[in-house]
Amino acid sequence: MYDQSIPSQQLPNAVGVGYKPQHFAELLETPGPVEWVEIHAENYMGDGGRPHAQLRALSERFALSVHGVGLSIGGENPLDTAHLARLRKLLERANPGSFSEHLAWSTHGAEFLNDLLPLPYTDTTLARVGDHIAQVQDTLGRQMLLENPSSYLAFAESTYAETDFLAALVQRTGCGLLLDVNNVFVSSVNLGVSPQAYIDAYPLDAVGEIHVGGHDEVTDDHGAPLLIDSHGAPVVDPVWALLEYTLARCGPKPVLVEWDTDVPEWPILRAEAERAATALALAPAC
């Protein structure tokens, strides 16, 4: 179990943005309230060039969060140790305040499917994901944060609520949690539960970072709303309200605005960051 008594350098309880190279110059010139940035680990695993240079420049100005999308922690197969080694090298280079990954799988056999795929919540998957998190933390020599997924469907075989599953993983492995409140909202609408009840049941003490982002809305076969986590739109009011609901219970945390597809001009993303900063400023100290 990872020893939580030796915390790694923490992200500030302030606003961050998901870093997009097209924002590089404006982000450095007019960051607004932004105090930290998050990068997707796999985009910085090349050998050099502009990605490395920009990462160096960002790390001189901002606190950094490294967010992996390719580790497949929820996979049935053993973790890819070559990828884990690349990750370790990147973290040594970037020295981030936080490293996070997803409760999901994306690799199957020799294939990488480039999406965050869902898993059932059972004793079997709990043991497997717990072992994978322990292996990641042992290899990286640091605590990791685990992000809750956006769910579009449920597994008939699941025996745990997602919040209980996450709490059990925290207890087993000493990992922290990345609470994506947009994912909570998306999953809650899609699976017909209350997002506030999810937050009430969620182990907030373990939260090291919060995400907000945009989603799309379609309908399922029966005309029921089906929300899709697209990271391609502004954060909607109910998600801002859920962020405020969460911050009122857990106090200020590092809050990230994610916008990954149809990326807007910097002033639009900065305005989203300003709104997140307001929510943080009004959060009670807990």
Added chain:
Amino acid sequence: MSVNQSSFRAALLDAAAPAPQGLQDATGAPAGRRYDVYRNNVVVSLTEAMKLAFPTVRALVGPENFDSLAPLFVRQHPPSSPLMMHYGADFPAFLEAFTPLAHLGYLGDVARFDLARRACYHAADAVPFDAAVLQRPPEVLGNLHLVCAPATRLIRSRWPVFDLWQRATDPTAPAPRPVGQAVLITRPEFDPEVHLLPTGAATWFTTLRTRSLGAAIEAATAAAPDFDFATTLTLALQSHAFCTPERTPE
């Protein structure tokens, strides 16, 4: 009903397969269209990766055509690594075997060109070449070994890849000439540069990888009697094709 990852995966890239049983909505009804969200995410995200990776191929076949072609490729050749910057290595061979586009025989080499440009972008940084090394007596110079920067790439084609690239980036560029071309791709700082190589220069670069400057000039002149060493060297220096100046002389 337990859904393992093999059965979840099996229907993912096959739009005709039914969604696995054991997946459901909030009421316990079969997941139906909800499963399609994952199908769509996988194919759309990989298609987006292909659009970024192959801008020249996309421009030459037309964006709409490319966007219907890419899903065919991604279903047959999903990535084998989480590093999407390496995705698409199988695309040149796929294009060359794709009968409906057999009349565009150059597409395979154009795809290789796009792969080379992306590899150049992500290649390791290097210490710039110091041209002072070349201020030596001719008998020493001939034994010199020049080393290409890690970002430098060479594409030799029986198709006019340089002209095709120019046409793809500028529709008013002249029609491609009916000749084979060789291009040099280099990275002076962060942005790859593309240069058309004069006759014999590709042989010169290729020979330099294993042999001395003198041997490379001989090989290039043998391959192309009008090989112009001075022009080629100037191009190589101005485009930052070389890095570390010298290996241990033999």
